[in-house]
Amino acid sequence: MKSSTKYKTKGKFHQVKGKLKESAGRLSDNPELEAEGTGEKMAGNVQKKFGQFKKVMGK
Numbered sequence: 001m002k003s004s005t006k007y008k009t010k011g012k013f014h015q016v017k018g019k020l021k022e023s024a025g026r027l028s029d030n031p032e033l034e035a036e037g038t039g040e041k042m043a044g045n046v047q048k049k050f051g052q053f054k055k056v057m058g059k
Contacts, residue, residue: 003051004051008047017044018038018044021036
């Protein structure tokens with residue numbers, strides 16, 4: 001698997017995982033879990049964008 005594809009796949013995984021944590025935090029009224037989910041979702045966005053950048057650069 002190409003490096004760019006790995007980054008995009010892992011980024012998408014973290015986005016979904018973060019969204020689930022965020023929702024679970026809201027439902028359970030746990031602001032710490034919600035914040036952790038938001039952070040993980042944002043990190044997933046960055047990782048996915050980095051994979052897209054690597055694809056454009058041809059690496």
